[in-house]
Amino acid sequence: MVTLNCRINGGRAPWFALRVWTGREKTVENTLDGMGIQALVPMRKGADLRRRHRLIEGQMMPVIQGYVLVQMFPKAEYLTGLQGVEHAIDVLGGCEKPVRLSNKEVSIFNALAQSGVYDAERVVGLVLHSGERVRIMDGPFCGLSAKVVTPSRKGRGDVVVSIRLMGGEVPVTVPLAMLRKL
Known part of the structure; x- marks a missing residue:
């Protein structure tokens, strides 16, 4: 259609x-x-x-x-x-x-x-800890840096990150595969 x-x-x-x-x-x-x-x-x-x-x-x-x-x-x-x-x-x-x-x-x-x-x-192999800085590589938040709020120690799944937008912190759940450590 x-x-x-x-x-x-x-x-x-x-x-x-x-x-x-x-x-x-x-x-x-x-x-x-x-x-x-x-x-x-x-x-x-x-x-x-x-x-x-x-x-x-x-x-x-x-x-x-x-x-x-x-x-x-x-x-x-x-x-x-x-x-x-x-x-x-x-x-x-x-x-x-x-x-x-x-x-x-x-x-x-x-x-x-x-x-x-x-x-x-899908195993990504990236292990993140709370407070680490990451860059979002894809999607609507592509290129933005973020701080890890809820980590993933399994090397797969989702992570909650905090992105600074419009003067405030916005929590977003994203797949681990979208992130790179800074």
Whole structure:
């Protein structure tokens, strides 16, 4: 299905990260698609569970919990209108000067997610400790430095990092595969 937004801008408009309620990413994506706005939630395979000697296959989950990527023209009134969507909170960076992502960056990020690079069971071999400084290498937070809040000593899975945005600290759960030590 071709969305209205793609017909209008031909895919040339920049992408933005919309912060949403955790666990409601796909709901917001579907709502935006229904409104004719190009939206994307890159997905990855979650951790496998073991219950009563059985293996339960991991569920598909968003790569970065609490965020939906949106492609639209960067007018403040359009971006402010996104906050009226149910379960949407705000635009990363604010509506006046939002953090922009290029089509190429989003395509690479989505391709990495689909190829399994960010899967929870994938061993990365990076061990982080609380308080360490890291750089985020992919996604809407690409290039930003962060401080590790909740470490991972297993060498795989997710890590909670704190990113300094708009004068405050924002905690974000990201896959270990997206991080590099500083």
